[in-house]
Amino acid sequence: MKIMVIGAGAWGTALAVSAARNPAGHHVTLWARDGAQVRAMSAARENARYLPGIALPPELRLSGGDTRELPRAAASADLIVAATPVAGLRATLALLADSKAPLAWLCKGFEQAQGGAPHAFGLLPHEVARQAAPALACGALSGPSFAQEVARGQPTALVAASAQPHVRQAMVAAFHGPALRVYGNGDLPGVETGGAVKNVLAIAAGLADGLHLGLNARAALITRGLAETARLGAALGAQPETFMGLSGLGDLVLTATGDLSRNRRVGLLLAEGKTLQQAVQSLGHVAEGVYSARTVLQRARLLGVDMPITENVVALLDGQLKPAEAVAALMGRGPKGEVISNSGH
Numbered sequence: 001m002k003i004m005v006i007g008a009g010a011w012g013t014a015l016a017v018s019a020a021r022n023p024a025g026h027h028v029t030l031w032a033r034d035g036a037q038v039r040a041m042s043a044a045r046e047n048a049r050y051l052p053g054i055a056l057p058p059e060l061r062l063s064g065g066d067t068r069e070l071p072r073a074a075a076s077a078d079l080i081v082a083a084t085p086v087a088g089l090r091a092t093l094a095l096l097a098d099s100k101a102p103l104a105w106l107c108k109g110f111e112q113a114q115g116g117a118p119h120a121f122g123l124l125p126h127e128v129a130r131q132a133a134p135a136l137a138c139g140a141l142s143g144p145s146f147a148q149e150v151a152r153g154q155p156t157a158l159v160a161a162s163a164q165p166h167v168r169q170a171m172v173a174a175f176h177g178p179a180l181r182v183y184g185n186g187d188l189p190g191v192e193t194g195g196a197v198k199n200v201l202a203i204a205a206g207l208a209d210g211l212h213l214g215l216n217a218r219a220a221l222i223t224r225g226l227a228e229t230a231r232l233g234a235a236l237g238a239q240p241e242t243f244m245g246l247s248g249l250g251d252l253v254l255t256a257t258g259d260l261s262r263n264r265r266v267g268l269l270l271a272e273g274k275t276l277q278q279a280v281q282s283l284g285h286v287a288e289g290v291y292s293a294r295t296v297l298q299r300a301r302l303l304g305v306d307m308p309i310t311e312n313v314v315a316l317l318d319g320q321l322k323p324a325e326a327v328a329a330l331m332g333r334g335p336k337g338e339v340i341s342n343s344g345h
Contacts, residue, residue, distance in 0.1 A: 012083025108195030190238030199289030206267020
């Protein structure tokens with residue numbers, strides 16, 4: 001199977017490494033737009049910038065350059081993987097809109113709202129694809145996964161989500177192997193909602209841990225955060241059971257508790273008194289929750305979905321609340337019944 005991974009960040013590199021090591025003998029190309037990065041990786045056989053310490057298999061081919069060459073470069077692929085941030089997905093999909101091969105994206109989050117209209121709202125990746133490449137067979141590869149562990153061959157389970165069975169099958173064929181299990185799921189809105197909101201909730205979890213609120217508080221935050229996610233997902237057409245699976249509960253627990261989580265790290269740094277700018281700069285990588293939190297809340301408000309944890313994270317990121325004030329605002333809410341529904345609790 002010929003697989004082309006576009007984007008040589010940590011996650012794109014890790015999946016390319018995993019696919020290249022697959023016993024099925026795939027032909028894998030990792031494509032980066034930065035020619036200097038391609039040359040550095042080729043010389044060192046390592047992505048020192050984004051995935052240091054992981055040797056690139058000799059079977060993994062490296063390529064890159066002008067993005068306008070992408071359609072030609074990807075023409076012979078059996079599966080194209082877009083390993084770009086949400087902000088870069090639309091442009092990538094537009095370039096590959098006429099591709100005959102299925103495409104899977106790895107990004108998690110909502111695109112920023114286009115234009116300044118009062119009721120403009122950001123889109124999930126599958127909604128972006130519907131606009132940018134309506135004829136493209138596509139879907140999302142998601143689930144609880146840190147790039148370093150996948151690259152090291154540590155056991156991981158992912159979800160291949162698409163409304164089209166052959167797209168799910170292509171993702172499974174490309175990545176399912178001895179250390180990486182891939183499960184198909186037809187609920188693309190649910191899988192994407194879980195992946196988007198968990199990044200925001202991980203910032204809240206990092207904040208709680210950084211303020212030493214205890215394990216009880218962390219468990220409560222994760223559980224109520226999952227309820228928020230399910231309410232938003234229901235409003236977006238998701239299936240409720242998806243949020244009890246890998247891309248819902250699984251991804252949330254990993255990102256909210258794992259030491260490798262960049263979004264959790266943002267919350268920890270804010271609890272230490274760092275500014276948002278200082279926290280983001282110290283990471284050296286993208287923390288999607290910082291960029292998608294406002295858009296998640298904006299979409300929720302337009303849909304009439306109550307998301308108090310997300311609301312307080314946004315207020316914290318915008319500088320309207322200090323860390324302790326954000327926690328106090330959550331704990332000061334009136335009593336509610338424990339109901340997971342779109343009516344809000």
